[in-house]
Amino acid sequence: MADPDYLAYLSFLTERRISPSGLSEYLHAEDGDDEMDIDFIGMPPSDGPNSASVARSSQESVDIDDSAVESDNVVVVEDEDEDGSNERRNYNNSEGGEMSSSKDNKDEEEKVDAEEELNRDEIDGLICPICFEAWSSGGDHRVCCLPCGHIYGLACIKKWLQGRGSGKCPQCKKKCSMKSIRVLYASRIVALDVKLQKKVRSLEAKCSSFKEKSDDLSAKRVEWRKKEADLCMEVHYLKERTRHLEGLLESAQSRPLGSSMARWGCRGEAGLGDDVEQEFHQQGSSISFMLQKDIQVDGARIFDVDTSSQILIIARRLSGMGTMNVLTKMSLIPSHEKEDIHLPVGFKAVKDLRVSPHARIVLLASLGKKLSVVSTQSNNTVLTYDLQAAAWSCSWDLSNSHYIYAGLQNGMVVQFDMRQTMRPVESITGLTDSPIHTVHSLSADSTVSCGVKGVLTASSVGLCHWDFGRSGGRPYLIPESENQGVCISLAYGPSRDDIVASFRPKIEFSGDLTISQPTLSASTSISGEGVRGSHVLYKRVGGRYEKLGATCANVSGIRLPKSAIVDGVSQNPLFASADEVTSELDYLAAWPRIHCNYSQLNSSEVQVGI
Missing domain, CATH: 1.20.5 (Single alpha-helices involved in coiled-coils or other helix-helix interfaces)
Structure with missing residues (x-):
């Protein structure tokens, strides 16, 4: 806070509009060491209410006694106090000639309007302490200093020293002369706080x-x-x-008791085998499913589920300029976020896709004669094998996370060890050159010698069993699978060694090369794409395969659809497949009794039930 006396002094100058233009002279009186040095700085205008009665020339110096101090309003610059500082005090003499006390000055300061108050801290370093006007960088009022370090305007300090015989600094009273004045070349002088x-x-x-x-x-x-x-x-x-x-x-x-029972069976259908007349039905309460959400995915071809990460891995083929193949990760948790994994340029269509049960990696079989391993965590291709022919199917080994299998277009099945990147561990030629459209690694069998790994495959001729790790081993057809028709799909449940194969009727050719298929005329669907086929249930017991029965179904007459055996939904596994006539999904349960529930599927869109 600024000194109250000093603020009163500034208020005095402001009220009387004193400036260098009104500066008339400096008067100085020295009456010995015990008397006070009094400087008259500025004269009030002649028309002011407190005009001075006597004017003196600018070069004159006179002595002022006490009566002169009491008769007029004057500004007094006092010598240094005990702290070595130079205080400016404002003594306001009223009509009675009495000096105002320090307390009166404080009261007067509080009455001054806030807009007219001048803060000493704000003006120090910006104006000349003699005339209280801003100094300049040139001219008569340029900034200069004395040897003691105090700064003044050049014209003001010259007048000060010329008007005083002793030649002292106005602030610290140290002796100085005209020759000791030093001009400062600075645009602005500001004291740093x-x-x-x-x-x-x-x-x-x-x-x-x-x-x-x-x-x-x-x-x-x-x-x-x-x-x-x-x-x-x-x-x-x-x-x-x-x-x-x-x-x-x-x-x-x-519903009344027993109304949920469904009866499935087809008796005497040609081309479905001798045991197809066996009937299956469900006993007890039915299992129902609700389609919760339809998600359309453009260009989707095939998908698999990563249950540990709760995501779908979808192989897509994007049309347009330069056909591109990508993998899309889609979360099964609302809001079903998607992320694309771009496959290398020139990567051909993905024919099969399998998520590893051991890690967050995906196995891809492509028509470009490539078998690739892609990480869904880093979205990068980890490993790629070159194949002899186009890959139609692939599978992970259930008992060893390092082994993978690929079914080729030429009927061969190859086994790879991901720790060896140069060549396959073993390649086995098939019974025919029909493409292997499905490969499943079988669970370990205690009846098989150590080191031998069983693989189950499906081609148009039927189901085939392969043993890898057995020298001289040859694949063999599963009994009663070659006479069921054309195998188009294979599902395997490793928890109980359940197997369901889907068949469609064979197309027979007569001697004159005309197509004769009498069984299709009565069972072909309205759309012309679905035909009457069958789902055949097998059971793997030890090293043998047993046929438990079959049921009729509407299957595709052109495509190779996918089917699956789902564990953990109910007490018994569920078999899921598509009905090509009604465009519905069939859920079959209760081995060997089979029941079907439907959930509508639009055949023109790829939909995922979440």
Whole structure:
């Protein structure tokens, strides 16, 4: 806080508009060491209310006694006090001639309007302490200093020294002369306030800290809003599921006992084998499924499920300029986020795709004579093998995470060890040159010698068993699979060694090269794509395969569809396949009794039931 007396002095000058233009002279009186040096700085205008009664020339110096001090309003510059500083005090003599006390000056200061107050800290270093006007970088009022270091305007300090015989600094009273004046070449002189700088740095640090906290809170707010949206979607999904389950419960309670039993069977169908007349039916309550969400995926060809990461791995073929093959990872958790893995340029169409049960990697069989291993964690191709022919199918070894298998277009099956990247471990030629469209690694069998790995494959001729690691071993057909028709799909359940193969009727040619297929005329679907076929159930017991039965089905007459055996849904495994006539998904349960529930599938779109 500025000195109250000094502020009163500044207020005095402001009220009387004293400036260098009104500066008339400097008067000095020295009456010995015990008397006070009094300087008259500036004369009030002649028309002011407190005009001076006597004017003196600028070069004149006179002695002022006490009566002169009491008769007029004057500004007094006092010598140094005990602290060595030079205080300016404002003595205001009223009509009675009484000096105002320090307390009165404080009261007067509080009455001054805030807009007219001048802060000493703000003007120090910017103006001349003699005339209180800003100094300049050139001219008569340019900035200069005395040997003691105090700074003044050149014209003012010259007049000061010329008007005083002793030649002292106005502030510290050290002796000096005209020759000791030094001109300063500076555009602006400002006294640096160290305390203010420290305060500014402290405030800047606080502002920076507040900004970091604000940014952190903004990021958390965005994250919380995203979590809130996900939770709202999950709540909506759970509400819909609850309503559906309540509807199913009401429907089940309203049905009479035994109405959920379904009877499947086809008796005497040509081309389905001798045992197809065996009937299967479900006993007990049915298992129902609800299609919860349809997700359209452009260019999707084949997919597999990574249950550990809860994602789908979808092989896609993007059309347009330069056909591109990509893998798409899609989360099974709402909001079903997607991420593409771009395969190398020139990568041909993916024919088969299998997710590893041991790690987050995917095995790809492509028509470009390549067998590739892709990491779904880093989205990079880890390993690629060159093959003799186009790969139609692939599989991971169930008992050893390093071994992989590929079924080729020429009827061969090859085994690779991922620790050996140069060549396959073993290659076995098939019974025919028909493409191997499905390969499954079989679970370990205690009846088989150590080191021998069993593989089950499917081609158009039927099911075939292969033993890798047995010298001189040859594949052999599974009994009663060659006379069921054309094998188009194979599903395997390793938990119980359950096998379901799908067949369609064979097309027979007569001697005159005309196509005769009498069994198709009565069973061909309205769309012309579905035909009457069968699903045949096998059981692997030890080293033997047993046929448990078959059921009729509407299968594709052109494509090679995929089917699967799903464990863990109910007490017994479920077999899932597509009905090509009704465009529905068939869920068959209860071995050997089979029951079917339907969930509508639009054949024009690729849909995923979540």
